[in-house]
Amino acid sequence: MFDNKNELEARQEILGIVDEYCKKYHNQKQYKEGDRISYASRVYDSKEMMNLVDSALEFWLTAGRYTDEFEKKLGEYLGVKYVSVVNSGSSANLNAFMALTSPLLGDRRIRRGDEIITVAAGFPTTITPAIQYGAVPVFVDVTIPQYNIDVTKLEDALSDKTKAVMIAHTLGNPFDLSAVKAFCDKHNLWLVEDNCDALGSKYTINGEEKFTGTIGDIGTSSFYPPHHMTMGEGGAVYTNNALLNKCIRSFRDWGRDCVCPSGKDNLCGHRFDKQYGELPLGYDHKYVYSHFGYNLKATDMQAAVGCAQLEKFPSFVERRRHNFDRLRAALADIEDEVILPVPCENSRPSWFGFLITVKEGIDRKAVVEYVESHGVQTRNLFAGNLIKHPCFDEMRATGEGYRVVGGLDTTDRIMRDTFWVGVYPGMTDEMIDYMAKTIKEAVNQ
Incomplete structure (x- = not known):
């Protein structure tokens, strides 16, 4: 295969084959309604695979x-x-x-x-x-x-x-x-x-x-x-x-x-x-x-994969902002039922996800189960309240090893009433619109 080629030429041939392979077998399929929408996913092309x-x-x-x-x-x-x-x-x-x-x-x-x-x-x-x-x-x-x-x-x-x-x-x-x-x-x-x-x-x-x-x-x-x-x-x-x-x-x-x-x-x-x-x-x-x-x-x-990702990164950030803004605009008419996220003053977020807190009278579990059953992946805000977890059982029992200042009432509310969905750069407008429709149906069911 590499007869009459030096190492650099052989390497270039291999990378060319990798380029073709990725484009043929790793192309993302076109989204259609009903496909599962993950909260996050890799976004890459042949450059990452060639670097790897x-x-x-x-x-x-x-x-x-x-x-x-x-x-x-x-x-x-x-x-x-x-x-x-x-x-x-x-x-x-x-x-x-x-x-x-x-x-x-x-x-x-x-x-x-x-x-x-x-x-x-x-x-x-x-x-x-x-x-x-x-x-x-x-x-x-x-x-x-x-x-x-x-x-x-x-x-x-x-x-x-x-x-x-x-x-x-x-x-x-x-x-x-x-x-x-x-x-x-x-x-x-x-x-x-x-x-x-x-x-x-x-x-x-x-x-x-x-x-x-x-x-x-x-x-x-x-x-x-x-x-x-x-x-x-x-x-x-x-x-x-x-x-x-x-x-x-x-x-x-x-x-x-x-x-x-x-x-x-x-x-x-x-x-x-x-x-x-x-x-x-x-x-x-x-x-x-x-x-x-x-x-x-x-x-x-x-790191080789990271170098290729870093070249794309500014476009990733812009797409995350676009997806967040589109989803927030689409959910604006249910703000009587849920609390939508707001950026901190003086900031321009590179959004990782879209947080939603349900208001009194709405059951997060029911909303999340509906959204998940209709093909949209959700996540809680990680630990919710970390000190409620089993890893804190011994410290809670002894009252040693940590302190709480004031109360954690809002933290507890997030633990009970908050979930989030993704805005990763691989999401299309059609995916964002379907998520919005599904979330509104879940809240109003």
Whole structure:
């Protein structure tokens, strides 16, 4: 097959076949009413598949040239100095939190028993790392129809043990970054933005529009298939702070003190000439550990898919906004029965989903069952109220390990009355219109 061809020519032939294969066998079929509409799905073409095979042909199984390219291009897109690719959004949150426990941060490091202000209406892995480390989450309520933290409760949540605020931008709708950032600056607290459901969202702060995830000290992203873009499994941690970046990289890469990339020995020129801890002088720096870290890296094949996705990403964001706006306009005539989502002031969301809260007298379960039975996939707002889940049974019983400030009445209402449907960029206008029709039928049945 490859007679009289060099390696580059052979590779180009293979990628050409992959291109043809994808176009023939991976074309999405035309939607027709009655087809199931998922809340999320991959949107891709032959470019992703060609990148994936191109990376596989190199058989470089760990982070490599595609990872370097992705980190560089995501940083340029977001306007941040440092990006670290990891193997999931949950790992990104773990990496971000653990970086804040580093002794390199001095008195600002998070220690066991310190408190982290957050919310219970969301996904558990925003706060799981803090609990596992031995920090104390302090839960405050949220607001409807923004579904984000109630910033009027921040001062009440503060104590002499508070070290950070770590919260997500709910389904792409930015939380009130002006208020939260001002609170953190006032009290010298870290701000971690869980940006896993909001990549591409923007917020105007101090007269400047910035991407969410770049306004706090650290931002995180997920590239799991349902998210704004995908590389299969994958995530990223990003910051503008050089010291935090050093901590992030160390915790991601086994806790190593050395910053030289894997596979590139002595790039710094100081591999054998320094003293660390109580080790012998000149101990190999590649095997010096300044933190108790993990291996959270992704593969180059994942990053290869991510590079192709990133090229399409601006169009993904625009389509999400279009789908959200079309669905909201179509549901405007049932606002007596349901509460429709509203973007946070000063924001331009990159919507992950469309949240709906039923009003008194309407049963969410009945609405959701009708919508699902008519081919539209739904989701609750993740945990609803995280502290009601079995993972909190022991902590609830002892009353230890977390605090609640005020009540969580709105969080409980979301747990009972809220659901959401998708607006992913693969949705057509016909799909959006069918969803709207079905939701209205469900509410009025």
